[in-house]
Amino acid sequence: MSDGPLIVGVGGSLRSGSTTEAVLRYALDRASDEGARVRLVAGEDLVLPPYQPGRRDAEGGAAFIGAVREADGLIIASPGYHGTVSGLTKNALDYLEELRGDDPPYLTGRPVGCVATAFGWQAAVTTLVTLRQVVHALRGWPSPLGVAINMADHPLDADGNLVEDRARELLSTVAAEVCGFALARAAGTSSEESQTA
Numbered sequence: 001m002s003d004g005p006l007i008v009g010v011g012g013s014l015r016s017g018s019t020t021e022a023v024l025r026y027a028l029d030r031a032s033d034e035g036a037r038v039r040l041v042a043g044e045d046l047v048l049p050p051y052q053p054g055r056r057d058a059e060g061g062a063a064f065i066g067a068v069r070e071a072d073g074l075i076i077a078s079p080g081y082h083g084t085v086s087g088l089t090k091n092a093l094d095y096l097e098e099l100r101g102d103d104p105p106y107l108t109g110r111p112v113g114c115v116a117t118a119f120g121w122q123a124a125v126t127t128l129v130t131l132r133q134v135v136h137a138l139r140g141w142p143s144p145l146g147v148a149i150n151m152a153d154h155p156l157d158a159d160g161n162l163v164e165d166r167a168r169e170l171l172s173t174v175a176a177e178v179c180g181f182a183l184a185r186a187a188g189t190s191s192e193e194s195q196t197a
């Protein structure tokens with residue numbers, strides 16, 4: 001981790017002007033303010049064939065898997081589709097099964113900020129809860145704060161800028177938590193290394 005932690009943002013939708021991608025970009029900008037290097041994997045980057053176990057790094061999955069493998073922390077943002085994580089996002093997350101054989105496996109030890117959008121609170125919250133469960137299953141550390149954003153409250157302006165103060169505050173907090181955890185983990189890892197050297 002030479003120039004700050006690498007935080008990879010994953011999510012959004014294929015809709016032109018995806019609001020989920022806009023809030024994810026906002027969170028990554030805040031992570032950048034915290035000194036992180038950031039990378040966005042969104043929209044068409046997530047268009048992968050349905051994940052097929054055993055067909056390693058199939059058709060474009062390699063780039064996504066590689067980005068996650070390199071990440072010191074993640075921020076995942078999904079729209080709520082029928083009360084849960086969208087198929088686009090979930091299919092991409094299924095590809096992380098390819099990290100099973102890594103040492104350590106999956107997202108072990110890495111912080112993950114979870115963000116959900118929906119056109120109502122109910123699906124925003126259920127989608128957020130599901131995202132956190134997926135992160136647990138992948139052995140990542142969901143950040144203490146998760147963010148559910150109700151797009152029916154119009155938190156974005158016509159140009160796609162996030163203008164709602166509360167959403168800005170929550171996303172900034174999640175970005176700070178993910179960066180702080182990644183830095184603390186890196187410091188812990190290097191002190192463990194110096195103790196065993």
Ligand SMILES: Cc1cc2nc3c(=O)[nH]c(=O)nc-3n(C[C@H](O)[C@H](O)[C@H](O)COP(=O)(O)O)c2cc1C
Binds near residue numbers: 117118
């Ligand atoms: C297929 C589909 C299913 C959806 N299901 C729900 C839902 O169950 N509850 C809800 O509040 N919003 C639902 N929505 C609305 C989206 O969650 C919401 O508009 C979201 O912010 C869109 O994100 P995007 O702009 O990134 O595409 C649905 C939208 C689509 C396209």
